[in-house]
Amino acid sequence: MEVAGKRLDIDTESAEGESSLCVSCEVxxxxxxxxGACRECNEKMCTTCFRYHLRVKLCRNHVFLSLDEFSSLSLCSGLEDVTRCEKHDNEIIKFYCRSHDIAGxxxxxxxxxxxCKPEYINDLAKSFKDGDTYKSIVKRLEDLEKQKTVCExxxxxxxxxxxxxxxxxxxxxxxFRTEINKCLDKAEAxxxxxxxxxxxxxxxTQTKIEAVLQSFTSELQEVKQMLxxxxxxxxxxxxxxxxxxSKLADIEKKYEQSTKDMTLKGFKFVCNDQMLALQESERPVGSLQFCQIECRTKETTKQKFCVGTRVRHPRKTKKMAYxxxxxxxxxTDTTFTVEWDISYTKTTYNIADDNSDKLEII
Incomplete structure (x- = not known):
């Protein structure tokens, strides 16, 4: 209960207040x-700071509220802001235009x-809570919460x-790298x-050539000595x-026959063309094959457009302001029907079709 200038003792501090700090002390x-809190200043205080607060002439009639009362008052203030028009200096919103589905x-x-034949919100609000429109909004909210849970x-x-x-x-x-290493090790071996x-x-071959050369040298030395x-x-x-x-002819013939098949086999390492191309490629070991994982359940058209859902055609141009x-x-399993507010005519759409460019939920 709010009392002007009410002073509370320290002993009256509640367990809930212990979780909040005095703003004046924090300074x-x-x-x-x-x-508690000062209603006019909208600040939480301890009893000592509020006693000093009341000594100021301008604050002498301020009201001290408990934390529960202060929280309730803040919530009510927030609810009152909903009825204020943001476009026209906080004028009270009293009318609803059914043609454009706006309140102003x-x-x-x-x-x-x-x-547009506007209607009084006071008249509409009396039975709104029990109507299909409110129920469809609540149903839509529940569906979205379920989808959120599934998405999580x-x-x-x-x-x-x-x-x-x-x-x-x-x-x-x-x-794969291990297998490649084994394959390369075998090829290298x-x-x-x-x-x-x-x-x-x-x-x-070199040993044989050296033996022939030694014999050839000995015979040449013998001929050289004779000359x-x-x-x-x-x-x-x-x-x-x-x-x-004749002796030189015999030596030459013998040397040619002895060294005829004595040739060294030359060799050098040449890279495998396929392995070289693999080495020069951007992904020599392999690559990643991408696949999509759905981390969010996709809403079906039937889930979007259920009985009671409010819809309208999307605004495609600036001229179509409403x-x-x-x-x-x-x-049904294949279609859904919309009844329009102005003409009371009905339009039937196929669920299988993409209606995102035809209708939007409001």
Missing amino acids: ENVKTPAC CGDCIVLGHTS QEIEKGKYECENMNENALKGLRE RLLSEMKKLKKENTE DTQLYRDNALFINAVNCK TFPGTVTKV
């Missing part, structure tokens, strides 16, 4: 639980809706799916074995020279 960096004050009606469940499911997909993709990448074999064959002018002169040198001709509203009166 001094002191945290004191508030046990007297100025709104005079300026734009005098020919889908989001949680999506989180699990995302984590699971990441783990599976990482596992697949690691396994085959090449190393072949290189070792070729190296051994070349080493054996040495310091050892042989005149007739002896001539005879040796004649003999050396459109005539209507109410969904019938819904």
Whole structure:
């Protein structure tokens, strides 16, 4: 109960007030639980600060409210703001234009809706709570809340799916990488074995060539000695020279036959064209294949347009500032019917069609 200048003792502080702090004490960096509030100043206070508050001449008649009373008063003030017109200096909203489906004050009606046969909200509001329009709005709200719950469940499911997909993709990448490494190791081992074999064959060939070269050197040295002018002169040198001709021919023929098949096998490493192209590609290991996960349930047309849903045609141009509203009166498995407020005519739409460009919910 509100009392002008009422002073409360500290002992009257409620448990609810302990969760709120005195605004005046907070200015001094002191945290004191508030046990009430000044209605005129709209500030929560402790009893000590309110006693000082009443000493000021301008505040002497201010009313101290309990926290429960203050919360109720704030809620009522918020409800009163709904009836105030934002366009015309907080004029009271009293009229409803059924043609344009808007509520406004007297100025709104005079300026734009005098020919629309506006109705008094007081008359309409008496039975509005029990009418189909209010029930359809509440039903629509309940449907949206259910969809929100389903959407939250889908989001949680999506989180699990995302984590699971990441783990599976990482596992697949690691396994494929392991298989690639095994394949490369085998290919490398085959090449190393072949290189070792070729190296051994070349080493054996070189050993044979060295043996032939050693024998060839010995025979050439013998011929060279026979043609040495310091050892042989005149007739002896001539005879040796004649003999050396056939001997050199035999040495040359023998060398050619001995080294005929003694050639080293040259080799070098050449990259596999496919592996080289794979290495130069942007995604040498693989790629990610994208798939869509629905984290939000899609609303069907039948769910949108249920009995009692208020609809109107969407505004497509600036000239169409308002459109005539209507109410969904019938819904079947394949169609739904709208009865228009002005002409009371009915239009039937197919549920399977996309009606987003034809109708919008209001």
